[in-house]
Amino acid sequence: MSQIVRRVAAQIGFIGLGDMGQGIVRRLLDAGHQVTGWNRTAVKAADLMARGMAWADTPREAATGSEIVLSIVTDAAAVRAVALGEDGVIAGLSPDSVYLDMSTIDPEVSREIASEFTAAGLTMLDAPVSGSPVTLAQGTASTMVGGDRAAFERVESVLYDIGSKVSYIGDSGAAVLMKIAVNLTLIVEMVAFCESIALAEKGGVARAVAVDAMLKSVVASPVMGYRGPFILEGNMPDKPLADVTLQQKDMLLALEVARRQGTPAPLAALSNELLNACRGRGIEHRDFVTVFDVYHLLSGMS
């Protein structure tokens, strides 16, 4: 089968136009691809349609005639809903096209859905993307892919148009498992960051100085770079990159996989409880680095 070559416009179907979905479609349009999009609520498509995206009435229609179909939706039930059934991707996808689900869901469910595609003579890969709308816009988002390697190689060049880092992880489900593992570190790391800043601040270092020093140190990371400054006075964005509840969804997936495998994850478990403290204090609508407020309170600074 032919390579879907880089810098040659591909016909792409796209399902799920939330914040991440919109960011990905924008990059695909900018790279010159033809995108046909679908979303549960049409209102989110307006801006993208003005940039040239076509509208599909169902996921099936978005898949029909597309060489590549991508989806990124909230949870496993939503993936099933858009992937399977009469109006799902599975009903419109052609055998030489490839469907990639970019949602972060339970690896077991991802494998189950992929096997339905295999049974229908079709190809589905799991291709979660690590990053936020910020990293997407910078072009540095990272895509991880699980499933048939030959299919991955055929779509690889298009994934580079989404972000500069693309890795093949392994069999079906392996990439979502990896994404869950990455997000475990992301959450634990940012909770640890808040803990450190609270330690420094209570000891007399100005918070802004402490954040700056952390970001210049060896522990600085991309996520710390764009999220860390949120904890500075007046810097918490009105619209979170991911609020406590959304971020906790990933942590609960990590804890569920850990439970099933019998892999202890004590740091993940403790961080998750600090997120619960945010819920108890009624600040769960803020970006999850608001966990800093819990440390501030516990250490008697507020």
Added chain:
Amino acid sequence: MSDLTIGWIGAGRMGAALCLRLLDAGIDLSVYNRTREKVAHLGALGATVVDTPAKLADRDLVFTMVADPAAFLEVTTGPDGLFSVPGIAPQILIDASTVSADASEEVRSAAAEQGCQLLAAPVSGNPEVVKAGRLTVVASGPVQAFEKARPYLEMFGKGVSYVGEGDAARLVKICHNLLLGIVSQALAETATMAERAGVSRADYMEFINMSVMGSTFTNYKTPAIVKLDFTPSFTGHLLRKDFELGLEAGRQYGVPLPTAALVHQMIVAMIGRGYGEEDFIRLLTMEAESAGLELSPEEAEVSDGLS
């Protein structure tokens, strides 16, 4: 006091032990158990043994103590269930199994249609604790139903606490089991450290049991800790399930449970190592292994504090 007639559904080890206490108190008791032979001894002691839960419909007060939500629904709303006789039903159903919030809700409304009130009444303890008269009960549901049932609940052992309406007792029992796991992990950690420093587990537990930290629980777990006997009174799998219910409740209520969360991870590790069907006090050997300490059973004679 013993003017009500009592029915009992589900007389496994725990249920049978409680039935014995009711019989000892001279109560008019009828019993249904799925495997009839297992309750023959209760029949010999004066209980009437019946073939179906439906045959308990004319009792004033009926207890259920079954293993899972499916069994609870079957014995109540099923074809030969307690509520299958039109126009005849007990005044009060007391569920001591409290296996699921959804099943409780379903049975509560089926009971209401027959004019029967549901009480939730989970218990704390095992058959040995019952025999020693040390069992405790936590109850919730309509207060007037509770007042009627109270004398019978008090026959179980040391006392009954009423905690409010609806299913509140179920959450209290989950809290109780979180505490059970947390205390067990704390015992595992401290006993391991004491032993590393040269103190036998028998000596350590003797001191703890006499101290302000000693409890019915630390006493009756002492033989298992000293002898390394992991015959299950409650398995790792069951404890994990209760921890997951507890952590989920913590998330819903916005209450951080950091200690419970860590202990849950230790239980996950224990199950991952293949000890899920053993008693949860296996946490002790997990801790010792992490410390590079090999435990062996001790010879010392120790009491479980119950006899």
